[in-house]
Amino acid sequence: MADESQKAVANDFVNSKEVEKPQIQPLSLPTVEEIRGQDIWNNCAVRSVVSGVMGGGLGIAMGLFLGALDNPMMQEQMTGKQQFIFQAKQMGRRSWSSAKAFAVMGFVFSAAECVVEKARAKHDITNTFVAGCTTGAAISAKGGPQAACMGCAGFAAFSVVIEKFLERHQ
Amino acid sequence: MECPLLVSIKIRQIFGMAEKEMEYRVELFNKMTQSCFNKCVDNKYKESELNMGENTCIDRCVSKYWHVTNLIGQLLGTGGKQ
Numbered sequence: 547m548a549d550e551s552q553k554a555v556a557n558d559f560v561n562s563k564e565v566e567k568p569q570i571q572p573l574s575l576p577t578v579e580e581i582r583g584q585d586i587w588n589n590c591a592v593r594s595v596v597s598g599v600m601g602g603g604l605g606i607a608m609g610l611f612l613g614a615l616d617n618p619m620m621q622e623q624m625t626g627k628q629q630f631i632f633q634a635k636q637m638g639r640r641s642w643s644s645a646k647a648f649a650v651m652g653f654v655f656s657a658a659e660c661v662v663e664k665a666r667a668k669h670d671i672t673n674t675f676v677a678g679c680t681t682g683a684a685i686s687a688k689g690g691p692q693a694a695c696m697g698c699a700g701f702a703a704f705s706v707v708i709e710k711f712l713e714r715h716q
Numbered sequence: 717m718e719c720p721l722l723v724s725i726k727i728r729q730i731f732g733m734a735e736k737e738m739e740y741r742v743e744l745f746n747k748m749t750q751s752c753f754n755k756c757v758d759n760k761y762k763e764s765e766l767n768m769g770e771n772t773c774i775d776r777c778v779s780k781y782w783h784v785t786n787l788i789g790q791l792l793g794t795g796g797k798q
Contacts, residue, residue: 588768661769667776669758669767713762 583634594657601652602645609641629644647685655681655705671709678705744785752777 558710576584613636659677663669683694683700756773757766766774 584766584771590770663767663769664772667756667769667773669769673769716763 589636590657590660593660597656598649602649604645604652605645605648606641608648609644610637610681612644613637651681651685654684662707671706674705674709675702678702748778748781754782 590594614633616636638653657675658680659673662676663673666673679698679702682699685701686693688698747753752774756770758770
């Protein structure tokens with residue numbers, strides 16, 4: 547008798563635990579809007595432009611932050627207001643150049659990755675590698691072929707590391 | 717005026733052919749889905765959405781499968797002569 551009551555209590559405990567589990571969602575095929583949305587996002591041009599804009603935003607933020615850290619050279623000769631204006635201009639210049647650099651980087655990286663992935667029809671780390679190499683080479687192309695090679699290798703390694711880190715944490 | 721027996725036989729024949737056609741289509745869909753899924757989607761399901769690479773792969777797989785089906789259908793049709 548005591549065994550049965552114990553089993554009943556155990557069963558109730560297990561049942562209430564099972565009821566608390568989240569309900570499984572029913573299967574639903576993608577709607578037309580979802581398919582269109584996916585098609586728009588899979589377009590290489592749209593993707594690279596969005597990445598470029600995001601890179602620009604990041605560049606603005608970083609430029610503001612780094613520009614605020616620089617101290618003006620003629621600090622003693624300017625009044626407080628002049629210092630403020632100079633500082634603001636410097637931050638603006640810095641953030642604009644930084645925004646341009648980051649926007650180009652994001653655009654080229656995203657475009658290269660999209661084109662390579664569409665050509666290979668596979669989702670690999672090789673896509674990230676090739677895209678990183680292209681971006682690095684494009685950024686440091688002005689320094690000659692050797693600088694382009696170094697830029698390619700460096701940026702490719704960097705992007706592969708970042709991709710592996712992001713994969714592991716998701 | 718047609719004999720009603722012949723008419724009913726014809727109707728049953730047409731229904732039979734439609735059923736066979738439907739079964740054939742369903743079989744084609746199932747085989748195509750199975751084969752393209754096994755070929756294109758990696759086993760390590762890292763996320764629930766389809767990547768761009770997988771999307772492209774499935775597009776190409778379905779197109780090729782369709783072409784192959786049509787080609788083989790044509791070859792079967794003219795296969796008796798050769």
